[in-house]
Amino acid sequence: MKLTPVMEKFILHWGEMGTRWGVNRSVAQIHALLLMSPQPLNAEEICQILSLARSNVSNSMKELSGWGLVKTVHVLGDRRDHFTTLKDAQETFNIIVEERKKREIDPTLAMLKELSAELDTDKNADKEVKERINNMLSFLEMMTSWYDKMKKLPNSTLVTLVKAGTTIVKLIGKG
Amino acid sequence: MKLTPVMEKFILHWGEMGTRWGVNRSVAQIHALLLMSPQPLNAEEICQILSLARSNVSNSMKELSGWGLVKTVHVLGDRRDHFTTLKDAQETFNIIVEERKKREIDPTLAMLKELSAELDTDKNADKEVKERINNMLSFLEMMTSWYDKMKKLPNSTLVTLVKAGTTIVKLIGKG
């Protein structure tokens, strides 16, 4: 496959953005390439298009699979693995949010709960520190319980909600 | 100031999490320390408590100020700068979201608009590529316009909304 200038720009931008999100450039570039590619691509093709080492692609595919962003598919009469990614922005977003929650928010919640418990049994614990830990803990709990409810809704309902925007505020009689 | 075991755990965890979010460990640790500290701290104290070089603290403070997370204050009769951070989880969250939007979403939106325009003037542009770029663009536009509306609301209203959760869905007659 030959990259069009548009594809190339997209891939390069995605690669740079990836680095800001703790995803390495190769991984993000491969994801971007698969987003643009009309067909699934095999590892060899990815190497060639992005000028990456075969081993790098192999590891990157594992990383992307770990995020649930890439699927391995097969082409009739071809032994090699081929890769595709979800093409819908909203679904992609949902997956990334879910993964980040699992990797970053959940451990933080666990840590805060632990600390909160420790502070409860400690008589000379600083009151302010206690307050702040609990403030953080309840904020995160509020957010995650909201998130858990929202993720049960179908995407179409979410879109309706988001588009309704602040008219909801009027319905609920606040603001 | 002497760190309690709770503070220490919190700071170390925050430091690790920072690295996953593209913030370096020192910066995140300093932020965590200021979150816990009852009083504003000067650079020297921060060095000593976290065992960091003076220059590292200097640069980290600049980084944190850039994010709008830290304020410089003064103590009567002391020439040195002292630093504090917002103590409220929700406000902190708001600031970080706003900054990340500015740094990551806005440039991506600009890029997508550019590509979308390019594809419009290109007669042999791949239809699918066009579709995906536009799908992404409209998703991000939807999200940012929603975000812009939400950020105008006072925090208390947001809390009400979040706590209402899916009961809103019933009000709006969906799901």
Add this chain to the structure above:
DNA sequence: AATATATTTCACTTATTACTGAAATAAAAA
């Protein structure tokens, strides 16, 4: 102005992460 203190800059070192290429392993075809 001279001295003392506080802060920043910068060249350098150290640590971390990304990437490569060769070798090992796995899987299929002959």
Add this chain to the structure above:
DNA sequence: TTTTTATTTCAGTAATAAGTGAAATATATT
């Protein structure tokens, strides 16, 4: 079973980012 093809592992290298300490600059005090 041997050969071919595909994939992964891994040790080493390259690139990047983080952190240090000395020197320079800035700011206040005497």
